[in-house]
Amino acid sequence: MIGRDFKFHDGKKGAALAIRIIKDSKKNEISKVLKEGTVVVHLKGNSENSKERLIQYLSSELNIDQNRFDVIEGKDGVDILLSILDIEPNEIQKLILKKIS
Secondary structure (H helix, E strand, C coil): CCCCCCCCCCCCCEEEEEEEEEEEECCCEEEEECCCCCEEEEEECCCCCHHHHHHHHHHHHHCCCHHHEEEEECCCCCEEEEEEECCCHHHHHHHHHHHHC
16 A cells, blocks of 8 residues: 555535425425435425426525535435535534424
8 A cells, every 4th residue: 555646536525315205296395304314395296307396496495506406316216315515414404304393
């Protein structure tokens, strides 16, 4: 290992959220947090573009720029892993819990 050149990369910090989307709902809302920590989000409208609509809704509801959201996994599914850059996990937890209280 001695003499080996290492190159460090600019890591991004943020929070990861497990999201379960309930599609075709009557209204957009963050309804609850499941025991394992998954956030349940209801989205109104048809099932198309649910990823984009999820980011638009959460951005507006939590007052966070859309460009700070990134879908890590589950781009076309109901269960999505979402990353939110430049926010601490405890801060996003407080914002979400305010919306369901």
